[in-house]
Amino acid sequence: MGRQRPPRLPPRKMTGSLPTVILAGCGYGAIDALRALKGQARVIAINPYPYIVNSGMSTRLLSGRFSLDLVRIPLLEHIHTNGAEYVQGRVTQIQPEVQTLTVQTELGRRRLAYDYLLVNVGRELRTIAGIHHAFTIRPAEQLLAAQTWIRDCWRRAAQGDPTPGLLTFVVAGGGCTGTELMGELYDLCQEMSATTGIPLTQARWVLINRNRYLATGIAVEKEGQNNRFSRCIETGIRRLGVEIWAECQVKAFGPEQVWLEDGRELLAQTRLWAGGLQVPQWLSECGLPVGPEGSLIVDECLRVKGSERILAMGDCADFAWGSQTRRLPKIGVYAVRQGPIAAQNLLRLIRGQPLIPYRPQATAFVCVTVGNRIAVAKKGWFIWRGYWATVLKNLFDWLYMRNLKPVRWREFFY
Numbered sequence: 448m449g450r451q452r453p454p455r456l457p458p459r460k461m462t463g464s465l466p467t468v469i470l471a472g473c474g475y476g477a478i479d480a481l482r483a484l485k486g487q488a489r490v491i492a493i494n495p496y497p498y499i500v501n502s503g504m505s506t507r508l509l510s511g512r513f514s515l516d517l518v519r520i521p522l523l524e525h526i527h528t529n530g531a532e533y534v535q536g537r538v539t540q541i542q543p544e545v546q547t548l549t550v551q552t553e554l555g556r557r558r559l560a561y562d563y564l565l566v567n568v569g570r571e572l573r574t575i576a577g578i579h580h581a582f583t584i585r586p587a588e589q590l591l592a593a594q595t596w597i598r599d600c601w602r603r604a605a606q607g608d609p610t611p612g613l614l615t616f617v618v619a620g621g622g623c624t625g626t627e628l629m630g631e632l633y634d635l636c637q638e639m640s641a642t643t644g645i646p647l648t649q650a651r652w653v654l655i656n657r658n659r660y661l662a663t664g665i666a667v668e669k670e671g672q673n674n675r676f677s678r679c680i681e682t683g684i685r686r687l688g689v690e691i692w693a694e695c696q697v698k699a700f701g702p703e704q705v706w707l708e709d710g711r712e713l714l715a716q717t718r719l720w721a722g723g724l725q726v727p728q729w730l731s732e733c734g735l736p737v738g739p740e741g742s743l744i745v746d747e748c749l750r751v752k753g754s755e756r757i758l759a760m761g762d763c764a765d766f767a768w769g770s771q772t773r774r775l776p777k778i779g780v781y782a783v784r785q786g787p788i789a790a791q792n793l794l795r796l797i798r799g800q801p802l803i804p805y806r807p808q809a810t811a812f813v814c815v816t817v818g819n820r821i822a823v824a825k826k827g828w829f830i831w832r833g834y835w836a837t838v839l840k841n842l843f844d845w846l847y848m849r850n851l852k853p854v855r856w857r858e859f860f861y
């Protein structure tokens with residue numbers, strides 16, 4: 448019998464000497480931070496799910512162009528590859544004075560200590576009375592459920608189901624998400640009309656918008672220019688035959704209807720809620736400085752004002768440059784650029800090096816799909832509408848996702 452080899456011991460964890468960095472929420476900064484901090488810190492990533500949904504791609508779940516698998520980023524894989532730890536749960540409180548935070552997990556509450564913290568929890572869906580009677584933009588699975596439901600409505604209509612409002616489709620919320628949803632919804636209806644033989648003219652689409660213009664949330668530059676962009680989007684949406692009810696507010700959803708603030712009632716079997724996002728309430732209760740909408744106030748290096756060890760980024764942060772608070776539009780194109788800066792600055796905090804500033808792009812590329820494979824894109828003063836805008840949007844999505852998981856380019860272009 449040959450000599451037996453001694454069993455291999457697992458590599459020794461060096462966590463004792465390494466500082467602990469907690470990623471509270473795994474938005475656009477998480478993967479950058481995991482990669483930058485590999486071997487430099489004990490990293491704990493906290494997120495409710497072991498994956499991240501690329502919300503910019505998620506509206507296309509409704510039309511069935513993208514699958515759930517395609518829009519998901521495998522967070523857990525990145526955590527393991529980079530030697531980090533994962534806590535599945537939601538942060539419910541930060542105690543900056545003692546450098547701890549509270550996480551609600553399935554097994555109960557946990558308190559974790561950090562040396563450095565990155566807050567990247569994004570924003571959560573604004574709620575409304577009767578929201579359970581509507582499909583919502585989050586979680587992404589809801590859009591898949593909506594797709595199944597809408598297909599079913601068309602099939603029922605083809606079988607002669609007389610239910611009132613069976614082919615009436617309402618999207619509440621005329622921001623960029625609601626507008627995109629309406630475009631995707633139309634495309635799905637177009638497909639189902641061809642499948643069932645029911646003419647599209649028998650369907651009705653209503654986009655309810657609290658504001659006068661569509662997609663104003665991504666307004667970045669001067670007013671005139673934004674109105675031009677909104678009008679271009681509106682033209683695209685109207686061409687589909689969609690009714691736009693502007694300056695109109697939804698009060699509540701019912702099991703078969705939408706009630707408006709002005710007393711009107713709209714009968715519709717399909718109701719989608721895209722009425723905006725808000726910063727989680729608990730952030731305002733941590734004793735950290737917050738802006739008027741509850742976002743954490745950060746300096747140009749993404750460090751929470753008055754705090755040496757906490758960074759924040761993305762949708763849950765507003766900027767204070769000097770004495771002024773600046774609110775960047777809450778869109779992914781800004782968050783995605785803040786990620787690498789936040790990651791570098793965490794590393795620099797650990798090493799005691801000076802932090803690097805984040806400089807928002809002067810003009811961001813924004814693009815809203817408006818159905819029929821058409822999109823309206825804007826970069827600075829340049830606005831264009833057409834199929835090539837959709838191709839460009841998909842190209843950016845593909846370039847971003849291929850850096851995070853194996854993807855086939857064919858899945859992105861339609």
Ligand SMILES: Cc1cc2nc3c(=O)[nH]c(=O)nc-3n(C[C@H](O)[C@H](O)[C@H](O)COP(=O)(O)OP(=O)(O)OC[C@H]3O[C@@H](n4cnc5c(N)ncnc54)[C@H](O)[C@@H]3O)c2cc1C
Nearest residue numbers: 472473474475502503537538568569761762777778779780
């Ligand atoms: C449906 C939809 C479509 C969009 N389309 C576009 C688009 O086309 N282009 C564009 O530029 N922008 C778009 N946006 C906006 C864009 O998605 C956001 O601006 C961007 O995701 C913000 O990034 P973030 O890193 O701040 O947070 P997020 O990407 O929102 O990530 C936050 C993460 O934190 C987790 N989390 C939340 N709360 C907690 C908690 N308490 N504890 C722990 N983890 C938590 C969440 O599960 C999530 O994984 C869209 C948004 C939505 C909802």
